[in-house]
Amino acid sequence: MKVLIAYSSRTGNTKKLAQAIHLALPNADLCPMGSVPNPSKYDLVFAGFWVEAGNACSDARKCLKRLGGLPVALFATLGAYPDSQHAADSLKAAANEIPDGKVVDTFICQGAIDPNMIEWMEQLPQEADNAPTESRRKLWDDGASHPDENDLEAVADWALSVLEKQSASA
Ligand SMILES: Cc1cc2nc3c(=O)[nH]c(=O)nc-3n(C[C@H](O)[C@H](O)[C@H](O)COP(=O)(O)O)c2cc1C
Numbered sequence: 811m812k813v814l815i816a817y818s819s820r821t822g823n824t825k826k827l828a829q830a831i832h833l834a835l836p837n838a839d840l841c842p843m844g845s846v847p848n849p850s851k852y853d854l855v856f857a858g859f860w861v862e863a864g865n866a867c868s869d870a871r872k873c874l875k876r877l878g879g880l881p882v883a884l885f886a887t888l889g890a891y892p893d894s895q896h897a898a899d900s901l902k903a904a905a906n907e908i909p910d911g912k913v914v915d916t917f918i919c920q921g922a923i924d925p926n927m928i929e930w931m932e933q934l935p936q937e938a939d940n941a942p943t944e945s946r947r948k949l950w951d952d953g954a955s956h957p958d959e960n961d962l963e964a965v966a967d968w969a970l971s972v973l974e975k976q977s978a979s980a
Contacts, residue, residue, distance in 0.1 A: 811977055813838035816846045817858035818870040823887040823921030824858045826957050827965045831856055831885070834966035835973060843873035854881050854914075854976050856969060859904060860921060861888035864896065866904035878909035883972045885965060887921025889953055914976060917968045920956040 815838050817828035832840045838856070841847075849855060855877055859870030866874060866886070874882075884904055890896045897918050905913045928950055934941045957965075 811853045813854045814852040815840045815856040816843045816873060818843040818867050821924050823957055824860045827885050828858050830962040830966045831969040834969050843869050846873055849876055856883045858885045861886055861900045864900050864903060871907045874907040881912050881914045881976055882908060883915045884913055885917040887919055889923045892918045892920055915972045917965050919961040920953040922954050922956055923950055
């Protein structure tokens with residue numbers, strides 16, 4: 811089974827997940843989404859993105875549009891909690907970018923927010939959408955160490971189970 815791991819990552823969080831998947835599946839091809847070759851030669855694509863404004867980031871959206879008809883396993887990092895409605899909605903929005911999408915499974919975990927962005931949000935007036943609040947600061951603090959070793963182990967286990975399921979159904 812020919813497997814591609816394609817990812818988009820601005821500050822390195824999602825790249826860490828992609829590399830952990832690659833360690834678990836060393837025969838897979840690993841490449842940034844901006845330089846994905848012809849995806850149709852693959853039997854399974856792991857497509858990784860960071861969440862931007864409740865969807866996949868923009869270069870991931872472009873890549874997802876090229877994955878129509880292929881079995882795709884989505885993985886992602888985001889600033890919000892992975893068990894939040896926002897996380898579920900973001901995965902759904904990303905899945906909807908794939909024409910005739912066949913999303914076989916998903917994985918999402920927290921990823922540290924760029925400290926420059928936190929600094930910028932700290933300056934926002936109280937009435938602004940992303941203004942700092944006690945709960946938001948807790949979220950940023952909780953995210954600062956992610957993806958951590960547990961996340962990397964979990965994404966590797968997940969990738970192995972996805973491959974096993976896909977191989978069994980091929
Ligand atoms: C411009 C921008 C928009 C973002 N939008 C969201 C968002 O809508 N929801 C969210 O949970 N996190 C959001 N984040 C946080 C990132 O998804 C998160 O930090 C991610 O782990 C970054 O991954 P990377 O290091 O692979 O680039 C945003 C970050 C940036 C810079």
